[in-house]
Amino acid sequence: MINAILLYVGAGLITLWGIAHIIPTKSVVNGFGQISKDNRRIITMEWIAEGLTLCFIGLLVLLVTIFAGPQNSVSKIVYLTSAAMLVVMAVLTASTGARTSILPIKICPAVKIAVAILFILGTML
Numbered sequence: 001m002i003n004a005i006l007l008y009v010g011a012g013l014i015t016l017w018g019i020a021h022i023i024p025t026k027s028v029v030n031g032f033g034q035i036s037k038d039n040r041r042i043i044t045m046e047w048i049a050e051g052l053t054l055c056f057i058g059l060l061v062l063l064v065t066i067f068a069g070p071q072n073s074v075s076k077i078v079y080l081t082s083a084a085m086l087v088v089m090a091v092l093t094a095s096t097g098a099r100t101s102i103l104p105i106k107i108c109p110a111v112k113i114a115v116a117i118l119f120i121l122g123t124m125l
Helices: 002-022 025-030 037-069 074-095 102-125
Strands: none
Touching: 002 037, 002 102, 025 037, 037 074, 074 102
């Protein structure tokens, strides 16, 4: 039971983080000042893509937990690969965006790692 709670909390947290990532897209892109239309489009695409990826990971874990249960061997593969992807994304963010002065981006790697830990614990307990 505790494993399902950890998985639900992690799934909800990373889904909300993904939504919170998407909502300020316009202001984030505007923060780059005068850049070409192509660069605006690329930044917009990448910003939204990361938010959608986070939402996808969270919803995938949520749906797998609801419909297959946390003890299913395929579910465990989903949880562990989702955790691995979050770690990869955290390393990428830590080495790029988190090196800026923008606070939400600075804490983003910690959120991703925390959810990855929840998914791993949810798999092991």
